[in-house]
Amino acid sequence: MNGVKDTILSVDRLTVRFDASPPLLKRLVTGAGRRTVHAVEEVEFEVARGSTFALVGESGCGKSTIARAIAGIQRPSGGSVSFMGVDIAGFRTRHAAMPYRRNLQMIFQDPYASLNPRWRVGRIIAEPILTHGLMTRGAALTARVAELLETVGLSPGDTAKFPHQFSGGQRQRISIARALAANPAFVVCDEPTSALDVSVQAQILNLMRRLQRERGLTYLLISHNLAVVAHMADDMGVMYLGRLVEQGDAGQILGRPLHPYTRLLLDTVPDPRAPKRDRARLAGEVPSPLAPPTGCAFHPRCPLANARCARERPLPIRVEAALVACHAVEEGRLPSRPPAAQQSFATSGDAA
Amino acid sequence: MSALLKVEGLRVEIARRGRVMTAIDDVSFEIAAGEILGVVGESGAGKSVTGTAVLGLLERPAFQAAGRILFDGRRIDTLDEDAMRALRGREIAAVFQDPLTSLDPLMTIGDQLTETIRTHLDLTQAEAVERAARLLAEVGIPAPRERLASYPHEMSGGMRQRVVLALAFSCEPRLIIADEPTTALDVSIQAQILDLLRAMCRERGTAVMLVTHDMGVIAEVADRVAVMYAGRLVEVGPTQSLLAEAAHPYTRGLMGSIPDMHRRDVELAQIPGSMPRPDAPVPGCAFHPRCGQALPRCAVERPLTFTAGASEVACWLADPAARSAA
Numbered sequence: 001m002n003g004v005k006d007t008i009l010s011v012d013r014l015t016v017r018f019d020a021s022p023p024l025l026k027r028l029v030t031g032a033g034r035r036t037v038h039a040v041e042e043v044e045f046e047v048a049r050g051s052t053f054a055l056v057g058e059s060g061c062g063k064s065t066i067a068r069a070i071a072g073i074q075r076p077s078g079g080s081v082s083f084m085g086v087d088i089a090g091f092r093t094r095h096a097a098m099p100y101r102r103n104l105q106m107i108f109q110d111p112y113a114s115l116n117p118r119w120r121v122g123r124i125i126a127e128p129i130l131t132h133g134l135m136t137r138g139a140a141l142t143a144r145v146a147e148l149l150e151t152v153g154l155s156p157g158d159t160a161k162f163p164h165q166f167s168g169g170q171r172q173r174i175s176i177a178r179a180l181a182a183n184p185a186f187v188v189c190d191e192p193t194s195a196l197d198v199s200v201q202a203q204i205l206n207l208m209r210r211l212q213r214e215r216g217l218t219y220l221l222i223s224h225n226l227a228v229v230a231h232m233a234d235d236m237g238v239m240y241l242g243r244l245v246e247q248g249d250a251g252q253i254l255g256r257p258l259h260p261y262t263r264l265l266l267d268t269v270p271d272p273r274a275p276k277r278d279r280a281r282l283a284g285e286v287p288s289p290l291a292p293p294t295g296c297a298f299h300p301r302c303p304l305a306n307a308r309c310a311r312e313r314p315l316p317i318r319v320e321a322a323l324v325a326c327h328a329v330e331e332g333r334l335p336s337r338p339p340a341a342q343q344s345f346a347t348s349g350d351a352a
Numbered sequence: 353m354s355a356l357l358k359v360e361g362l363r364v365e366i367a368r369r370g371r372v373m374t375a376i377d378d379v380s381f382e383i384a385a386g387e388i389l390g391v392v393g394e395s396g397a398g399k400s401v402t403g404t405a406v407l408g409l410l411e412r413p414a415f416q417a418a419g420r421i422l423f424d425g426r427r428i429d430t431l432d433e434d435a436m437r438a439l440r441g442r443e444i445a446a447v448f449q450d451p452l453t454s455l456d457p458l459m460t461i462g463d464q465l466t467e468t469i470r471t472h473l474d475l476t477q478a479e480a481v482e483r484a485a486r487l488l489a490e491v492g493i494p495a496p497r498e499r500l501a502s503y504p505h506e507m508s509g510g511m512r513q514r515v516v517l518a519l520a521f522s523c524e525p526r527l528i529i530a531d532e533p534t535t536a537l538d539v540s541i542q543a544q545i546l547d548l549l550r551a552m553c554r555e556r557g558t559a560v561m562l563v564t565h566d567m568g569v570i571a572e573v574a575d576r577v578a579v580m581y582a583g584r585l586v587e588v589g590p591t592q593s594l595l596a597e598a599a600h601p602y603t604r605g606l607m608g609s610i611p612d613m614h615r616r617d618v619e620l621a622q623i624p625g626s627m628p629r630p631d632a633p634v635p636g637c638a639f640h641p642r643c644g645q646a647l648p649r650c651a652v653e654r655p656l657t658f659t660a661g662a663s664e665v666a667c668w669l670a671d672p673a674a675r676s677a678a
Contacts, residue, residue, distance in 0.1 A: 058538040167626055168395075197394035197565060202609035202620035209619075224538065231611035231620065254613060268543040270568030272595055272610055281547065282540035285508055 005048040008186060008218050009070065013079035016040040016065050020290060037289050039065045041242040042079065047235070049185070052212065052219040054229040054250065056265075057239035058286055063222045066239075067190045070220065071106050072097065083186070102132045105179035109191035111171030115163040121174055122159030125149070128182040148177040152207060169200035176207065180215075190222045205231060226269050230254050238262045241297040242289060248322030256337070258324045260302045263337065296327065304328040304335075354425070355382035356559050357406065357527055362419035364401050364410060366630065373630040375401045375414060376583040385526065386557040388550070390574030390591065392564055394606075396627055398583040399563045403529045405429070406561065407446055408436040423527070442472040445520040447549075449532035451512035454519070455504040461488070461515050462500030465522055472523040487518040491548060510541035514548065521552055528553070531563040546572050567610060571595055579603050582628050582638035589663025599660040600667050602639045637668065645669055 018037040021027060027034070040062040047053040055063040068074035070081055072088060081088050083100055091097040105128070108114040115124055125145045126137075135141045146156030152173040163171055172192065179187050192208070193201040205228065211217060223229050229236055229250065237247035238259065246259040257263045264282040271277065284301045287293055296314050299305040309327050316323040317330050328334045362379040365372050376398035383389045391399045404410055406421055408428065421429040428439065440446070448454050456464055465484035469475060475483065481500065488496035491514040504512055513533065520528050533549065534542035550573050553560055562574060570577050570591060577594045579587045579602065587600040598604045608621025625642045628634045634641060640650040650668055658670040668674060 058540060169626065198567070199394060199606060199609045199623045200626070202611075202622050205611065206620055206622060226539075227611040227613050230613045230616055251616065254616075265540065266613075268540045269613070270539075270543070270546075270566070270572045271613065272567035272571045272607065273612060273614075275571035275592055275595055279543075281543055283544075285510055285541065286538075 005046075006050075007046045008049040008084060009047040009053075009220070010082045011043060011045050011066070011070070011079070012082065014040055014043045014066065014069060014076055014081060015078035016062070016069055016074060017077045035290055038242050038292055039289060040069070040076075041292075043237075043239075043242075043244050045237050045244065045247055047186075047218060047220060049218055050212070050216045051234040052221055052232050054221040054223060054233035054236040055239055056223060056226060056229050056236060058224065058265075060241075060286060060289060061239040062242040062289075063239050064190055067106075067188050067220065067222045071104060071188050072101065098132065102128075102134075102182045103185045104188065105182060105184040105186070106188045106190065107172070107175050107179050107192045109194050111168055111175050111195065112163075114175055115171060115178075117163055119162075120159065121149070121161050121163070121166075124163070124174060125159075125177050125181050128178060132182050134182060144181075148181055151180065151211070152177045153203075167200075168196055169203060172196065172200075172204050173207070176204075176211070180211065184217075186218045186220070188220045188222070191224070192221075193228060194223070194225065201228070208232070226254070226266065238265065241286060241292050243297060243325070244316075244323075245298065245326065246322060246324045247316075248320075252321045258319055258322060258329050258334065259298075259326050260304050260328065260334075261298045296325070302328075304333060306333075354384075355422075356385040356387075356424060357383040357561070358420075358422040359402070359406065360420045360422070362402065362405060362421065363417045364398075364405055364414055365417040366414045368413050371631070374417075374583060374633065375630055376405075376580075379419070379580075379583075379585050381578050381585065381588060383527065383559050383561060386553070386559055388553060388560040388562060388573055388575045390562045390564060390570040390577045391580060392567060392570050392577060393580035394565060394627060396582075396629070397580040399565075399580050400531055401583075402580070403446075403531050403561060403563045407440060407444065407529055438472075441468055441525070442523045443525055444527045444529065445523070445525040447513075447516055447520050447528060447530040447533045449535050451509065451516045451536075452504060454516050455512060457504055459503075460500065461502050461504065461507075464515075465500070465519060468519055469522050483522070484518075487522055488515070490521075490552070491515070491518045492544075493518075509537055510544065513537060513541075513545050517545070517548060517552070521556070521558070524556060525558060527559045527561070529561045529563070532565070533562070534569060535564070535566070542569070543572075549573065567595070567607065579606070582634070583630065584638060585666065586639065587663055587665050587667075589661070593662045597661070599663050599665040599670055600639075601643045601645055601669070605642075637666075647674070 016039045018039055020037045021034040022032050055066060057063050065074060069076050088100055122145050125148055126141055129135050145159055149156050149158055154173055193204050221232055233250040236250040236253055237244045240261050246253060246262045257266055264280055267279040268282050293300055295310045295312050299309040314325045314327045316325045360380050363377050364375045366375050379402055393399045405416055416429055420427055462484055466480040469480040469483055484500060485496045488499055493499050493514055534545050574591045577591050578585055581602050587603050598607055605621060605623040623642050628638055636652045637650045637655050640646040647668055655666045655668045657664050657666045660670040
């Protein structure tokens with residue numbers, strides 16, 4: 001974002017659309033048209049090497065689709081993803097994509113579904129090392145697997161066990177060991193702790209931070225949990241209905257959010273340290289990505305929306321360390337927010 | 353204040369392949385009329401088993417091995433299935449995590465509501481439909497009359513959970529057992545459902561046993577909190593004071609492990625190890641192997657319950673005798 005940073009990942013106008021049309025015959029009979037899910041629309045962001053960039057948003061906002069596009073599991077409909085200076089859409093063969101795949105690994109939400117139940121832990125962790133031809137079978141590989149297990153807080157004796165012999169937290173440690181096996185520069189973490197209890201979540205988050213410090217890893221963290229994002233992220237992007245509405249320095253966005261959606265999202269998070277605080281509420285539900293609203297997609301739920309918001313899509317503008325796509329911000333209609341951020345946003349909006 | 357629900361020394365065991373495991377043990381608590389009690393704990397702590405036992409829905413191989421459950425002064429754990437069924441839905445209603453499993457996919461919303469209403473209340477079909485529409489309006493469903501003809505799959509997750517709330521409240525129960533009612537929902541929808549639940553209970557004086565793993569949800573709605581660990585209650589107290597200064601080392605560890613939105617860049621507190629499983633019970637205090645302050649007696653003697661501030665705590669550290677000796 002500023003030239004000083006060493007950018008490892010650059011996402012440019014990334015768009016992913018899914019065809020959700022009824023079958024051809026039904027379309028011909030009923031006269032129904034094609035339907036397209038606008039999962040991700042023209043998303044742009046950059047991730048600096050060694051940092052954590054978090055994408056937050058509610059279900060269906062497109063955050064996991066972005067993760068899948070970056071990991072090469074989902075082909076983009078438009079735009080580009082450039083990783084370590086190479087456009088990943090340009091790979092014509094699996095072979096050409098191998099160095100990229102080695103440097104970019106993924107941790108998934110469900111440690112029960114993402115580990116092969118019929119493989120022993122040793123084989124699960126050795127697989128990426130063998131696939132990428134980094135080592136051959138032998139004593140050195142065994143030692144490497146043992147070292148990886150110790151790195152994530154498991155014992156080298158665990159190699160002979162099957163995934164079902166471990167708890168959810170331990171399985172996520174195995175997933176992390178597998179992700180680290182090929183010595184990647186970048187790890188995409190899609191809701192890595194959502195399936196875990198809070199005390200186990202704390203263990204995994206502490207482990208992820210320690211590994212980042214020790215190995216200079218870069219994380220793309222996908223999460224719906226703003227407290228987890230606050231704990232982990234250097235930079236963050238807030239998504240709504242396939243678009244980034246606000247992005248930039250995580251401290252600024254969490255401390256002084258600008259976009260009305262970010263503000264309301266922060267107000268809805270229950271905080272065990274502030275019981276029964278008085279907060280603004282986000283009315284209504286996220287509209288269907290099959291038919292996103294015109295103009296700013298958030299305008300039907302936004303307390304500050306006017307005719308322009310319904311008509312014209314806002315473009316991102318820079319405010320200090322953040323980019324915000326909102327007409328109210330651009331026009332200076334945004335009400336100031338109390339520093340404690342615990343008062344009702346709707347009422348302060350009325351006063352402005 | 354007399355208790356609406358009183359659970360005394362409840363123990364649930366699971367018999368499997370000739371072995372008997374204890375799922376919850378010696379669980380005692382009360383819920384006053386109109387009170388919201390949050391029951392919180394991690395997976396496997398026994399909080400859902402407790403709710404299931406109160407509803408009389410324990411299924412083999414789980415069974416109640418000891419204790420009593422009293423509703424409005426009357427013992428309900430010894431009722432036969434017919435009497436319990438008459439009570440469920442009428443006096444005690446349930447809300448579960450996944451609205452899709454609580455709703456029949458083949459019945460319209462209207463049919464499900466009127467069926468429940470007419471099972472328990474002496475109303476005509478027209479009166480039941482009227483009541484169903486009023487309930488849908490109250491839980492914030494737009495165009496409630498038209499929605500009566502909808503099927504569950506035609507609604508969003510948040511709307512479905514509103515329908516489940518309408519069903520739960522349809523016969524004006526005095527107690528609702530809500531088991532992770534918002535866990536499957538996004539935070540903004542979760543806030544809407546919690547607000548609705550709280551408002552409807554306050555208006556009607558309905559008591560709630562709210563089972564959840566989320567301390568944030570507890571902070572939002574509960575009057576009092578009961579913390580469970582490895583099948584036992586470790587701490588019970590008023591929400592504000594319990595969240596601000598927990599007395600039990602487990603509760604303190606749990607609070608410390610929750611990331612704080614306003615204090616970044618701090619290492620999260622960790623509770624080492626994991627909760628013992630029912631097939632490998634721990635002698636003494638079940639938390640002692642993970643507790644940083646464990647005393648020698650914690651490994652052998654099961655802690656009694658002591659008063660610490662506004663809370664009741666099952667922990668030897670709270671023993672006034674030990675404290676005066678120290």
